[in-house]
Amino acid sequence: MSTRSLLPQFFCAVERRLTLGIAHRTSCTKTVIRRVSYLKQKSVIALTRRHLISDIQGFIPCQRYTTSTMAPVIPKGDPIQIVDNLIKNNRIAIFSKTTCPFCTKVKELFSSLNLEVAVIELDTRDDGADIQDALLQKTGQKTVPNVFVGGEHLGGCDSTIAAHQNGRLEFLLNKSQAGPKAEMPDDVKYDYDLVVIGGGSGGLAASKEAALLGAKVAVCDFVVPTPIGTTWGLGGTCVNVGCIPKKLMHQAAILGQSISDAKKFGWDVPDSAKHNWHTMVEGIQAHIGSLNWGYRVALREKKVNYLNAFAEFVDPHTLKTTDKKKKETTITSKYILLATGGRPRYPDIPGAREYGITSDDIFSLPYHPGKTLLVGASYIALECAGFLAGIGVDSTVMVRSILLRGFDQQIAELIGSYMAKHGIRFQRGYVPIKLERIEEGSPGRIKVTSQNEVGELLEEEYNTVLFAIGRDACTNNIGIEKANVMLNPRNGKVICDEKEQTNVPHIYAIGDILDGKLELTPVAIQAGRLLAKRLFGGGTMLTDYVNVPTTVFTPLEYGSVGLSEEDAIAKYGANDVEVYHSFLTPLEVAIPKRDDNEGYAKLICVKSLNEKVVGFHILSPNAGEITQGFAIGLKLGATKADFDNLIGIHPTIAEVFTTLNTTKSSGADVLQKGC
């Protein structure tokens, strides 16, 4: 790698002048730029308006010099331009402060990697504060260091170190080194313009859009059966073993609640309304069957070639597909889109795969699960426990530590306590260590041995054990190494840039396998559609992964957009964050007299940004429906005043957001009281 080739013109110009001994006055740049320990002898050039500084080891000091014709012109007074130029012209750009230990740490990291960096020290400049504001606008990050690699925002010290560990830094560096991607040669003929591996939400959306734009497209979809043999049709996780059956079972549970409420509203309902598992599963599976068929028809109508076959890389442009009759075919494609999604993880303990099931099995389980243990604190574990308990299944959740990692922890605990009050048993601090079959059957009997941190054992019998301890990206058996696609070694996810492009320019990835992104169906759909438009329709829009609304369908639904309280504090600092909140009781439960003050709403605002709302959280019935609409407010940058100015719809749950006036910091009571 030629060091010089990586130099921005700016450096070249300065360097040349230095070499030639030409001194000019620098009248138009305020940039302090350091390059750390990469030009073996020359090491560092630092330049200010007034003088060159030489504060880095190994630097050969030079005399003060001035220039009147500075080369790369950074327009004076435009901090945004200064930021953009530094990012654009340098492989690694760091906005830093000389006094900040984290900045030093980041610089040391790059130095230890023998990488050149361009640095602006904000505290050495008159316009440092303006640049910092520009950075805040651009990245939402106010603090330094603010690191960019290959034109992409990496974040602060922690994110940079994390990126170094998870392979993202390497990915961005390789990418910026490769330069603008060369167009693929036109003389190579491929079977397809685009082959999509994975017929889930993202893959189908991308393939249909691409075909609509005239591309020749194939989708490979093949469901590897679960250990107990469950399999399904076209459409991926969401349709078959995720969102769709989950929401329908959630609805089954809600109806159970409604039936008991109905009596209080005057309905003559028998006291023992019984739920029939088979009827529910049959209804849900019939609906899914029709959706699977609908997807096939849609592919056919859009002239996408559907291959019900397992695809593996042979080389970066070639895939071997194997159908269920073991017939192998080789296909080539100009572009390849990885959209293989994820599958539930099993713990590495005796009996887990033999006797346990996962969310891949529960929605089509041909028998009533009986007494069920749900292992894990993920939203999947809590949702499954919620609907199972709601239809009368004896449900226990075994949780190692916290609930809903990554979600707002105050709400996570509220969800937990609501579920505990509604008949779901929690065993916290335990992990299963062994499953033994006591009796065969549908369901059989399974003895679960679990252990807590101090080694205490717990033994209990269940009929069904469902693991929901996480999901693994399906990237380990598709020959991805033959295509040289970079994965995050920690989770096997595909590292991509903001264009969903991997380190191999013609290979892209979307959906649950994308490292550092959200595992949500609509995100994958959006990414797939926009990617297809960029590849085949001259589109330029990128998927916006920020402020994506989502909802956890626990018995009380939890909807959120933006940051959790923890993340907001980490990003803006506790002093700059104001939380407005209220407990709530939906009118509907007033007559049955249940769930008093079980609901909760909060807005997380940033004081210095005019109380811009950066986090929206609602725990209530129909939270999903509430959150969807409000999400656009956050996307448009709504402030607390905008929420206050909005008029509510009475009587609704959602109207609470128009009248939130108690701050958390005030410590005032936010329980809703009587009439």
Add this chain to the structure above:
Amino acid sequence: MQRVIKLNLINETSSVFRRSLSIGRTASYQSFNVQDQEDFQKRVLNVSTPVLVDFHAKWCGPCKTLGPRLEALAAEKLDKFHLAKVDIDNVPELAEEYNVTAVPSVIAIKGGKVEGSFVGVLDDDKLRAFVNKLIGE
């Protein structure tokens, strides 16, 4: 009132050969599940008897209404037409070939050629007229 009894299972999974016993005489009709494209070629396209092909799915409610009525008509008309049942999830290639986008879809085939088709559940009169046209009654 006719009574339909299962006489003979020609092969385990597919072909159900049924014989109807009606007053004083013995006659038969054929109703079978199509296994694959080859099976379809042999028993639908390569036969001279008209065949009603019922594209259905397990998850399809209306199919459960139409299926038994087609079966009853086949039994009534005896060997004047055969009833071929295609589960679109088992043999999607056929559904694709005949451009089936919704179920139930019924096509009438005579001498390998499509003679007519309908989608959805027809009322009895229309169904009977459709069949009569196919068998020339």
